[in-house]
Amino acid sequence: MSVDATPDFPALAAALTARELRWRDAVEAVVSAIPAGRVLGYGQVAALLGRPRAARQVGYALAALDPGTTVPWWRVLRTDGSIALQGDPTRGPLQAAALRAEGVEVLDHRVDMAAVGWRPGR
DNA sequence: GGCATGACATTGC
């Protein structure tokens, strides 16, 4: 039916707890579900996986991705909408460019979370 | 098993 195959988050969280899934794979699954033109905060990704306090580990998982991955890591920002990688000379500008390419307005390394923030199921 | 390392969040000033 829908082309966006949104994963069953509770199931992912359960699989994570049962250790049937590795943390970084679970993070990858969630991030891959974010529609183009929408963004999510690190804390939100962690919360969807049942670990609201593991926001930092989301970044850790994304950092472990391969350079040529198809996972849309650029759709993950800080809760306030700022780009976490803004200090990174290579990935920072790259992320901003990728977001703009999807129609997301990036002003001063920030996006309007209220406008482009994604909430599963809406 | 213990310790250090982060692409964060929250709180307090």
Next chain:
DNA sequence: AGCAATGCCATGC
């Protein structure tokens, strides 16, 4: 509004 301090927890040595 911005900055520093503290808590978090998966990974790797």
